[in-house]
Amino acid sequence: MSDRPVVELADVSKTFETSGRRVEALHRVSVAVARNEFAALLGPSGCGKSTLLNMVAGFEAPSGGDVLFDGEPVRAPDPRRAVVFQEPALFPWYTVLDNITFGLRTRGVPAASYRARVEAFIEQVGLRGFESHYPAELSGGMKQRVGIARVLVMEPDVLLMDEPFGSLDAQTRSVMQELLLSVWERHHQTVLFVTHDIEEALLLADSVSVMTARPGRIKKRLEVGLPRPRSLEVTTSPAFNALKREVLALIREESMKAAVEGGTSVR
Amino acid sequence: MRRLWPALLPLGFLALWTAAVHQHWVTEGIIPSPLQVAQSWHRWIFGTPVKSLSPYSGTWLAAVLYSSRRVLQGFLLAAAVGIPLGLFVGWNRLVARLVDPSIQLLRPVPITAWLPFAIAVFGIYDASALFLIGLGAFYPIVVNTTHGVRDTNLLLLRAARMMGAGETTILTKVVFRSALPSIFTGLRLGIGIAWTAVIVAEMIAVKSGLGYVLWDAYYVGRMDICVATMFSVGLLGFLSDRALQLLARVVLKWRTLEAHA
Numbered sequence: 303m304s305d306r307p308v309v310e311l312a313d314v315s316k317t318f319e320t321s322g323r324r325v326e327a328l329h330r331v332s333v334a335v336a337r338n339e340f341a342a343l344l345g346p347s348g349c350g351k352s353t354l355l356n357m358v359a360g361f362e363a364p365s366g367g368d369v370l371f372d373g374e375p376v377r378a379p380d381p382r383r384a385v386v387f388q389e390p391a392l393f394p395w396y397t398v399l400d401n402i403t404f405g406l407r408t409r410g411v412p413a414a415s416y417r418a419r420v421e422a423f424i425e426q427v428g429l430r431g432f433e434s435h436y437p438a439e440l441s442g443g444m445k446q447r448v449g450i451a452r453v454l455v456m457e458p459d460v461l462l463m464d465e466p467f468g469s470l471d472a473q474t475r476s477v478m479q480e481l482l483l484s485v486w487e488r489h490h491q492t493v494l495f496v497t498h499d500i501e502e503a504l505l506l507a508d509s510v511s512v513m514t515a516r517p518g519r520i521k522k523r524l525e526v527g528l529p530r531p532r533s534l535e536v537t538t539s540p541a542f543n544a545l546k547r548e549v550l551a552l553i554r555e556e557s558m559k560a561a562v563e564g565g566t567s568v569r
Numbered sequence: 570m571r572r573l574w575p576a577l578l579p580l581g582f583l584a585l586w587t588a589a590v591h592q593h594w595v596t597e598g599i600i601p602s603p604l605q606v607a608q609s610w611h612r613w614i615f616g617t618p619v620k621s622l623s624p625y626s627g628t629w630l631a632a633v634l635y636s637s638r639r640v641l642q643g644f645l646l647a648a649a650v651g652i653p654l655g656l657f658v659g660w661n662r663l664v665a666r667l668v669d670p671s672i673q674l675l676r677p678v679p680i681t682a683w684l685p686f687a688i689a690v691f692g693i694y695d696a697s698a699l700f701l702i703g704l705g706a707f708y709p710i711v712v713n714t715t716h717g718v719r720d721t722n723l724l725l726l727r728a729a730r731m732m733g734a735g736e737t738t739i740l741t742k743v744v745f746r747s748a749l750p751s752i753f754t755g756l757r758l759g760i761g762i763a764w765t766a767v768i769v770a771e772m773i774a775v776k777s778g779l780g781y782v783l784w785d786a787y788y789v790g791r792m793d794i795c796v797a798t799m800f801s802v803g804l805l806g807f808l809s810d811r812a813l814q815l816l817a818r819v820v821l822k823w824r825t826l827e828a829h830a
Contacts, residue, residue, distance in 0.1 A: 361727050381733035391724040395746045395823045405732030408742075438827040456732065 306373055307334040308460050308492045309358055309383075314367035315517075316353055327353050329517035330367065335460065340486060340493045342503035344549065345513030351496045354518070355464050358494060359385045372459070381405055384453035386466040390445035392437040392452075399424075399433040401448050405456040420455050426485055427451045443474035447481070454485065460492040467502070476534055479505060487531045500549050501537055504528070512549060514556050521552055601793040610797035625786070625794050629801070635778035636771065637805065639695065640763045643702025647759055651707045652752060655714025660744060665715075672711060680705040680766050688774050698770035698778075705766040706759035713758070717751025718744050750824060753817040757810055764806040 316328040327350035335341040343351045356362040357369050360379040369376045371383060384405075392401050400407075402424065406416050424430055427447040437445055446466055453461060467475040479502060486493070486506075497503050503510045504526055511523045526545060528536055536542055583603050589595050590602040601609070609625065616627025657664045658672075680701050691697040721744050729743045771780025779798050786794035818825060 359727075359731055361730075379727070379730035381731065383731065385727070385731045387724055387728065389724055391722075391728040393725060393728075393743065393746070394827060395749075395821075404729070404734075404742075408729075408732055408734045408738050436823045436826050438823060452732070 305336075307370075308337050308339075308372060309333070309335040309494060310368075310370040310373075311354070311358070312368045312370070314354070314357065314364045314369060316350065316357065316362070317365045326517035328364075329519050331513075331518065331520055333511055333520060335492060335494050337492055338490045339509065340495065340507045342495045342497060342507035342510045343513060344497060344500060344503040344510050345518065346498055346515050346553075349513045349515040350518030351498075351513055352464050355385075355462050355494065355496050358460075359383055359462050381409065381456050382459040384456055384458035384461055386446075386449050386453055386461065386463045388465045388468050390437070390442075390449040392445055392448055394437050397434050397436055398429060398440070398448050401437070402429075402452045402455055404452060416455065423451045423454050426488070427454075427481060441474075442470050443478060446470065446478060450482070450485070454489075454491075458491070460494060463493060463495045465497055466495075468497070468499075475502075480534055482506060483532055500546055500553075504542060504545050504549070505532065505534070505537055510549065512552050515560065521556060524548065599792060601796060606793050606796045606800075609791075609793040610800070613794065613797060625782075625791065628782075632777070632779050632782050633801065633805065636767050636780065636802075639698050639702060639770070639778065640760070640767050640805075640809070643699045643766070644706050644760055644763045646699065646703040647706035647710055647763070648756060650703075651710030651755070651759070652714050655711040655752075655755075656718055656740065656745060656748070658711070659715040659718025659748070660740060669715075672708070676708050676712075680762070681769055684769065684773055687770075691774075693774055693776070695775060697774040698767060701770045701774070702763045702766040705762040709758035709762065710752070710755040713751050713755025714748060717748025717755075720751065721747045750817075750821055753813065753821070757813050760809050760813060761806060764802060764809070768802060 311331055311333045313330045313332060314328060315326070315330055318325045318327055331350075331354060333341070333343070333354075343354065345351045353362060357364050358371070358376060360376045360383065371380075376383075393404065396404065399420075403413075403416070403420060406420075407413075424433065427450055429444070429447055429451060432440065432444065437448070440448070449466065467478045470478060483506065485491075493507075495503070495507060507526055509523055509525055512521045513519065514521050524545065528539070528541060528545075586603055590600060610629075612623075612627075613625045614627070614629040617623075621627075654668065658668050659665070683701060683704060687697040687700045691700055725743055725747065726739060729739050734742065767778065768780035768783065771778040772784040775781065779802055783795055783798040786792075786798065
């Protein structure tokens, strides 16, 4: 196995054209995600972090620069780069089980070869007993468990997560974060995780890339040296708080700059 | 008491109708009373105890079967063409640009206006009727299918793509499924138009079925049979719509769950 990053963005820019106005969403962003790394992209809404993820997924093309996966330019979506969306995006006409096996069935994997693995993942994400339910019968948190299970069973090379817990209530979010930590401890998937929640990024990730808003740039990449396996308790440790302070300072610096540029006086 | 509420208007109407005939508010001999209609209808369905030469004795079922078969055939034809075509028009921009303008241009032509053309081309045969019924039902089916396809959630398409789905899988497993509620709307509108079309076609283009009976009875001054035919068609239209609704409830089970969530 090579040391080459699984995902690599080199000088990636993205410009949108909306009603004749050009808006630069991302400005020369460079990010690398190593194999088995849990990398977080942390930034305010509108910093282009979802756009960045969409480009890695192959949903959108960059305006400039290179988006590489395993050293090859990304051209189209691929099951090796699986996505967990903010909205669960489940197929409402399929049961939980059929949603989870969609990717496998689509690629013609024989049912006998994945049944045990699917069972195991259903167990791990806590969906046992809900296999024949329809998405409409599930809570937001349960839906997102299905969204996670359906990509885990495909055993992708990288997991792209776009604020997957952003629309959940605080308590459910904590439960889901712990769930993701336990799943990650088992499989050590390569993850690119987008969030605007500082604590979430520090709790889950090995590295946190702090982004700035409009146009989005990487301000700084921090290594989160917190020991694993982690649980929610880690968020009360002094080391965690030191990291959080560092991130807060970076963000404050940035919002000050934005305020000055916006013409607002800052004391 | 609440269960009787929906029956109130029809009962009131029947009472008014009876009164109008008996009090001679309407010209005598032209409008039959509800009782006369019921008696004629009964004879039309079950026949008379003694053998009768009347064409309206015991021939109801045959007329119903003729019309129903035409509606079913024309409707299935419309669905078989309209649903796949709607899928492609909604999904593929090139197909849309090729086909959609023609559909929109032809759609305002009422199916009744197609009658002379249909008879000239297909003659006084079933084919004329099937053409009119099929064409009438085709428009709402194709238009609603197209709308349903275009309303497919982009996120679901992306989800399918990132799980490795190709175009065919996406079209059959995602787009079609997502458009199904809209397709059923089109089918229900289509079957309604099919019943309109079959009556028109049978009045002029073929010599059997409820539409033929309706026109024939009018010519020989049997308004009781005319009214009985109207009720018959209404009933059949209602039942076929109910059948479609039932089918939709089974096929779109996930949607009823959504409504209760």
